[in-house]
Amino acid sequence: YSPTAGIPELRDAVAERYSRYNPELKGKNVIITPSGSTALLEISQAFVDPGDEVLVPSPGFVIYAPHAKLAGGVPVEYKLTEGDFQPDIDYIQSKITSKTKMIVINNPANPTGGVLSEENRNALADIAKDKGIMILSDEVYDSFIYEGKHSSFLPYLDRAIVAGGFSKMMAVTGWRLGFAMANEECMDALIKMQYHVCASPSMPGMYGVLGALPSIDPYIENARKVYKARRDLITKRINEIEGMSLIPPRGAFYAFPSYDMDMPSQELANELVKAGLICTPGSAFGTFGEKHLRFSYAASEEKIDKGMDILADTVRKIRGGRI
Ligand SMILES: Cc1ncc(COP(=O)(O)O)c(C=O)c1O
Incomplete structure (x- = not known):
């Protein structure tokens, strides 16, 4: 021992x-x-x-x-x-x-x-x-x-x-x-x-x-640059979606946008999984987490872009009454 x-x-x-x-x-x-x-x-x-x-x-x-x-x-x-x-x-x-x-x-x-x-x-x-x-x-x-x-x-x-x-x-x-x-x-x-x-x-x-x-410090410095670029990308993509909003997160590697659709976060997350995007419903993080979704941006920019395409499309369908 x-x-x-x-x-x-x-x-x-x-x-x-x-x-x-x-x-x-x-x-x-x-x-x-x-x-x-x-x-x-x-x-x-x-x-x-x-x-x-x-x-x-x-x-x-x-x-x-x-x-x-x-x-x-x-x-x-x-x-x-x-x-x-x-x-x-x-x-x-x-x-x-x-x-x-x-x-x-x-x-x-x-x-x-x-x-x-x-x-x-x-x-x-x-x-x-x-x-x-x-x-x-x-x-x-x-x-x-x-x-x-x-x-x-x-x-x-x-x-x-x-x-x-x-x-x-x-x-x-x-x-x-x-x-x-x-x-x-x-x-x-x-x-x-x-x-x-x-x-x-x-x-x-x-x-x-x-x-x-x-x-470890040179690795961390580089990781910070890479994550910051991903943070900027996911923030831009989310804020382009009507009905969603995100103030740029300043740390960690999560985005926690709010949304204005009348739908519990668990249901919204389920719709996104069906469309091919995994995220965590805000309600998993306590009473005051509802009406949010959590995305991890510890993923490549290509994957973030693909995921945000799915998010934009799904939210558009929900707002248009097609889901
Ligand atoms: C806020 C926070 N604290 C603690 C942990 C635990 O990390 P670990 O047990 O891998 O050291 C995590 C893991 O996701 C976390 O997000």
């Missing part, structure tokens, strides 16, 4: 990479996990107790609410603002109760492509401090920001735990390796939890990632 928290060389290498957001970050603040998903699960298992309320973004990544429930907690959705998909700070304030234990933030976000503003990051950090609430910041897409900069919660490890992953950073989703960064007290609890979840992460994967990390 490897050490429960992962091999020290990789913990140190991750700490060094992320010290750009917090110069005090050390290997002892990093746990290597068997995926970003597992990091998120272990965090909720370690810190959420039965009856605790966990504020989760809506629309938001599909595992936050189930993870809260698996820990015996109660997920409470908070709204994102339409278009730029920022956490609605007033709405969050209105949902905080004496039982609120944790606020989950996803930045950059799946499914929306939203990138948290520095102003909102600071506002959320202040709320967490004032009310004694923990922040769980899922930053697995931190490498993919096309405009603006990444406002990490790493400077706030007194009140935040940050989850990360290699899946997106290195395009190695099948390797199943991620990490989390926390203060020493929280790290202690996470390492204990990880022991009971999996004993330790996979040794071959850790050495593979360790070998790749020093040379």
Whole structure:
């Protein structure tokens, strides 16, 4: 077995990479996990107790609410603002109760492509401090920001735990390796939890990632350029469709356009699958995801163009009463 928290060389290498957001970050603040998903699960298992309320973004990544429930907690959705998909700070304030234990933030976000503003990051950090609430910041897409900069919660490890992953950073989703960064007290609890979840992460994967990390930046820089061009293409194509609208997503690799047809997103997604285009209905991402579709643009420009032809044609037929 490897050490429960992962091999020290990789913990140190991750700490060094992320010290750009917090110069005090050390290997002892990093746990290597068997995926970003597992990091998120272990965090909720370690810190959420039965009856605790966990504020989760809506629309938001599909595992936050189930993870809260698996820990015996109660997920409470908070709204994102339409278009730029920022956490609605007033709405969050209105949902905080004496039982609120944790606020989950996803930045950059799946499914929306939203990138948290520095102003909102600071506002959320202040709320967490004032009310004694923990922040769980899922930053697995931190490498993919096309405009603006990444406002990490790493400077706030007194009140935040940050989850990360290699899946997106290195395009190695099948390797199943991620990490989390926390203060020493929280790290202690996470390492204990990880022991009971999996004993330790996979040794071959850790050495593979360790070998790749020093040379990853040129790859990421190129990937960012390629994704940005795809982002521009899908935004242009979607906004040319009558009845659909998309503000250019600033991060990750998802487009989450809204539409004005009177049709549930599940039904619309089913029509698109029949026509040959796979997307995810907005309703899969929570109450406030309805009337949207999620498209991944981690596909070639040729495939994006073909998919958008299908989308344009299907929407035209629906609006013309032919479907
Ligand atoms: C927002 C977000 N967080 C976490 C993950 C988990 O990534 P992994 O388990 O591959 O590290 C994903 C994967 O799609 C994601 O979209």
